[in-house]
Amino acid sequence: MIGENYIHFYDIDSTNNYLKNNWRNLPSETVVRASVQNSGYGRKGNHWSSELGGLWYSVLFKPKSRPLNPWHYVRVFSLAIYDTLAKYSINAKIKWPNDLLVNDKKICGIVGESIITGKVPNAIIVGIGINVNNDIPYHLKNYAVNLKSLIDKEVSVEKIMNEINHKAYNSYYLRYLKEKSVSVITKKWLKVLNIKINDEVTLINLNEKKENVFIEKITPDYLEVIDIDGNIKKIYAGEISVRKS
Numbered sequence: 120m121i122g123e124n125y126i127h128f129y130d131i132d133s134t135n136n137y138l139k140n141n142w143r144n145l146p147s148e149t150v151v152r153a154s155v156q157n158s159g160y161g162r163k164g165n166h167w168s169s170e171l172g173g174l175w176y177s178v179l180f181k182p183k184s185r186p187l188n189p190w191h192y193v194r195v196f197s198l199a200i201y202d203t204l205a206k207y208s209i210n211a212k213i214k215w216p217n218d219l220l221v222n223d224k225k226i227c228g229i230v231g232e233s234i235i236t237g238k239v240p241n242a243i244i245v246g247i248g249i250n251v252n253n254d255i256p257y258h259l260k261n262y263a264v265n266l267k268s269l270i271d272k273e274v275s276v277e278k279i280m281n282e283i284n285h286k287a288y289n290s291y292y293l294r295y296l297k298e299k300s301v302s303v304i305t306k307k308w309l310k311v312l313n314i315k316i317n318d319e320v321t322l323i324n325l326n327e328k329k330e331n332v333f334i335e336k337i338t339p340d341y342l343e344v345i346d347i348d349g350n351i352k353k354i355y356a357g358e359i360s361v362r363k364s
């Protein structure tokens with residue numbers, strides 16, 4: 120069960136860092152939550168603001184066999200968070216490949232990381248940040264939203280976390296493990312993605328370089344896009360951000 124081993128800190132640098140330093144001594148599916156993070160980070164190493172009131176946690180997986188792709192584990196949680204928000208009558212979208220948006224504003228960011236000491240990953244860490252009761256700083260009001268303002272009341276972050284973990288385990292993770300393929304959960308993911316075939320999107324690379332392209336194909340593992348010169352490229356999660364143009 121996800122979270123059977125549960126560790127809570129009032130404050131810590133980052134729950135992902137905690138698992139990176141301690142994964143050897145912890146069982147698979149350990150959950151680490153912090154009320155406040157002092158150095159929370161997201162994809163591309165971006166700073167992740169983690170004030171009191173938000174849900175900041177990480178989950179450790181130590182898979183015994185393949186598949187070992189961290190982005191598949193991220194997808195398990197994106198879908199579980201989508202379902203949990205739907206329970207609160209919130210219609211979210213998954214921003215390819217992993218974040219959750221409500222009315223184009225970010226409510227949740229997820230980052231997947233692998234620990235590799237040999238040829239294949241030994242551990243996978245999924246870090247989840249959800250704006251629940253934390254106030255959104257004024258300069259981010261156009262880009263981010265919290266659950267409290269959407270449903271007009273505060274909700275316990277632990278309750279939300281338990282709902283997500285329960286859903287992730289029972290509806291997606293067990294199926295994914297059984298089939299050893301992410302395809303079983305991809306159908307639903309495709310349905311709730313914020314992009315579709317033929318959409319024009321802006322790719323933003325690690326150096327913030329932007330390029331407009333059209334989406335040709337969405338597969339479980341990558342996007343195939345075509346640029347204005349007709350070149351076809353594959354885009355993998357993690358290396359690039361995709362923004363709707």
Ligand code: BTN
Pocket residue numbers: 132133134135136156158159160161162163165167169174175176177218227228229230246247248249
């Ligand atoms: C992103 O949108 O880039 C992903 C943000 C992930 C933030 C979470 S908060 C809990 C965990 N600990 C971290 O340092 N990061 C993740």
